[in-house]
Amino acid sequence: MIDGLNGIRRSAVPAFARNPVTQIDYSAFDTPGRGRGLLDVFEYRYLLRLLIGKSTALRYRNSVLGWFWSYVRPTVQFLVYYIVIGEILQVHKNVPAFPLYLFSGLVLVNLFNETLGAATQSIVSNRALVRKIYLPRELFPLAAIIGAFTHFLPQLAVLIIVSLLFGWLPSFAAVGLVLLGMLLVLLFVTGLGLFFAAVNVRFRDASNTVDIIRTIATWSVPVLYTWAMVYHRTENFRWLFHVWLSNPLAVAVEMFHHAFWGALPVVNAASPVPDNLGWPPQFEWHVVASVGVILVTLFAGQFVFRRAERTFAQDL
Amino acid sequence: MSTRNATEAQPRIIVEHVSKWFNKRSARSLKDAFIGVVKRQSTRSRQFQALNDISFQIGEGESVAIMGLNGSGKSTTLKLVSGVLEPDEGRVFTRGRVAGLIEVGAGFHPDLTGRENVFLNAAILGMTEKETKERYDEIVEFSGIGDFIEQEVKHYSSGMFMRLAFSVAIHVELDVLLVDEVLSVGDAPFRAKCEAKLRELADQGVTMMIVSHSKNIVKNLCSRGVVIRKGNVVFDGPIDDAFAELERG
Numbered sequence: 001m002i003d004g005l006n007g008i009r010r011s012a013v014p015a016f017a018r019n020p021v022t023q024i025d026y027s028a029f030d031t032p033g034r035g036r037g038l039l040d041v042f043e044y045r046y047l048l049r050l051l052i053g054k055s056t057a058l059r060y061r062n063s064v065l066g067w068f069w070s071y072v073r074p075t076v077q078f079l080v081y082y083i084v085i086g087e088i089l090q091v092h093k094n095v096p097a098f099p100l101y102l103f104s105g106l107v108l109v110n111l112f113n114e115t116l117g118a119a120t121q122s123i124v125s126n127r128a129l130v131r132k133i134y135l136p137r138e139l140f141p142l143a144a145i146i147g148a149f150t151h152f153l154p155q156l157a158v159l160i161i162v163s164l165l166f167g168w169l170p171s172f173a174a175v176g177l178v179l180l181g182m183l184l185v186l187l188f189v190t191g192l193g194l195f196f197a198a199v200n201v202r203f204r205d206a207s208n209t210v211d212i213i214r215t216i217a218t219w220s221v222p223v224l225y226t227w228a229m230v231y232h233r234t235e236n237f238r239w240l241f242h243v244w245l246s247n248p249l250a251v252a253v254e255m256f257h258h259a260f261w262g263a264l265p266v267v268n269a270a271s272p273v274p275d276n277l278g279w280p281p282q283f284e285w286h287v288v289a290s291v292g293v294i295l296v297t298l299f300a301g302q303f304v305f306r307r308a309e310r311t312f313a314q315d316l
Numbered sequence: 317m318s319t320r321n322a323t324e325a326q327p328r329i330i331v332e333h334v335s336k337w338f339n340k341r342s343a344r345s346l347k348d349a350f351i352g353v354v355k356r357q358s359t360r361s362r363q364f365q366a367l368n369d370i371s372f373q374i375g376e377g378e379s380v381a382i383m384g385l386n387g388s389g390k391s392t393t394l395k396l397v398s399g400v401l402e403p404d405e406g407r408v409f410t411r412g413r414v415a416g417l418i419e420v421g422a423g424f425h426p427d428l429t430g431r432e433n434v435f436l437n438a439a440i441l442g443m444t445e446k447e448t449k450e451r452y453d454e455i456v457e458f459s460g461i462g463d464f465i466e467q468e469v470k471h472y473s474s475g476m477f478m479r480l481a482f483s484v485a486i487h488v489e490l491d492v493l494l495v496d497e498v499l500s501v502g503d504a505p506f507r508a509k510c511e512a513k514l515r516e517l518a519d520q521g522v523t524m525m526i527v528s529h530s531k532n533i534v535k536n537l538c539s540r541g542v543v544i545r546k547g548n549v550v551f552d553g554p555i556d557d558a559f560a561e562l563e564r565g
Binding site: 033034057061 | 326327330338339395396397398399400401402407408409410411414416422423425427428432435436439440441444445
């Protein structure tokens, strides 16, 4: 079947050198270093769990306040934005219960920023392992994303408590929107994270690019302003509004606004009714478009990751 | 060892016409990459060849030493078999569960305790939770770490660290074991223990591919040697002749 398999120069090899097997059933063999991408991660659930556990266990080791930091950071961030945007720039005049409006969007932007940053660094910071042992490399970005996600949960808990204080009543619709919003963000970040984690191995420029993306992410979604403001400003360029709202992060933020802020009795009873209380026009198409964006990102991310993965060990 | 039937049995490792190049200087930034493209430097001119069309097979239950001077391509060969690197030309195949004693301790984290590291590393080397629990006592026992197992690894002496890492790696259930220069860990009694353990695994029919400069270990474990010189296989045969070939330079 494979003649000349014995590639050793014959002259240099004594006659007794082992004759290679020439009848080989290749189906019984694996090619080392080839995986099935993200699908492989399911087979490595146990290791994934340990890697996530490691990152959460280590994050606040040797820090006095520990997990308290997971609450402090978003709280300070919230206060800064609230004072500047709400009080100084007076956005809160048009938006009743502005603190909750701000906070319910901000936690989701934080989720996006934290997970994307962690995923981008994941391969480089696990370089010792990547260079020495073969594992499905998708494990590292995924473990980083889930690990960062665990730090979003305290923020979500704070959001829920604050909402209850504002008179929020949980509903099935709200729970559904929250889950859907988180799912959109996490899938979007998985695609982006795979891409940037792979690029970051060869070009450390990637982490700087991601820093810029995170700044843009914070300001490009309706967290510090409302979609209605953008709608009015784009009267003559309606397509721009639609492009803007095809961003999965913006769609997810609107879902969070609806689930928390939009369900408050104070907001619904306000007169005049805030013009961003309803869904943006043609929102169903924005959802469809953002799912499309997510799918494209996931496929592109996985594709680039797999292409780059082959040289991870030598590029690190 | 079942070397006699090597022609009938399916091999465990097949390396077929494999070549590998490395970049002499890799483009570290987008600017460098761009300049490289603009100047049209040919890729090969910026690379050196680590392996040149090497082929060999390792049969079921065989123990083979990969020999050569520093920089000859031994470790690269091992990394290709483990899947960490991919060949630029040619193909590599393995059959069964492959694990490596390659730089043991790569997955160890200094801030985790010995116990946590054992579980994490066993999983990294492909063990399930159940297997690790079953072998946990054996692993700790073999390492001789004792009560220190509940302490953070950063407080270990380097010898203790290596002993624990080695102990985890050697208790992984596997068909093919790749060994790279790790047999120098620990003190003399521990080294003897490791050699005995490797001997035991070889007798159980585990296929081994060993890279080591230690003549004793290689002679003790392997009956066959493959000598690599500047990326070429120059000899493949009985271990004694392989040493003769190696010393001839």
